Amino acid sequence: MLNSTKIIVALDFADAASALSLVDRLDPSLCRLKVGKELFTAAGPDGVRALVARGFEVFLDLKFHDIPTTVAAACRAAAALGVWMLNVHASGGRRMMTAAQEALVHLPQPPLLIAVTVLTSMSAEDMNEVGVAGAPADQVVRLARLARQCKFDGVVCSAQEAAMLRADLGADFRLVTPGIRPAGTAVGDQRRVMTPVEALHAGASDLVIGRPVTASVDPLATIKQIQEEIKSDRRAL
16 A cells, blocks of 8 residues: 655664554554664564554665675565665665665565665764765765666655755655654754754655654644644645
């Protein structure tokens, strides 16, 4: 079942039981789910299969970054779980990204393949400390262009870079934006954040939202409220 929701709920849980307790209160027609390193390490492939079996489209956010043959094999293994989307680190370079794309392109129903540009927690100072000079936006553009050249479906980026990337890379390139915080909620450890409507105005395709939903007393009601805010703003549709 494919749906048109823009919301991806980040399941940042330490165990499968906690994640499933939350998921069983959600509606797969209103949101997708993101499984990252913490939950995948705890719950493994069976945890992903359990989410897919409940009717959810799953973004497997493991940010593969290794030699090309290893990344290609990991992408094939992820696709076999029935995930909707997966990602690799663009900083792995052209050969690695091409290997990932070629590992999936001939599958009957390949998942979307996107690249991580610059983590939303990183500032210019953080990047300079690891040898990348300049502003985060410069590196984001450089890596996003490389991902498009490698025939990727899109990138993960800060919503603050979405308008720039949308103008540079076109309307058909998917921009998946973490660091989304509904108005009035805490920023947490994300440095570059926007509200859902602001992000969609900027050109985001998908909104990754974690604690505002997962820590909510009524997570489904929170999702519905965000959906209503989006629908009420015609420019965000």
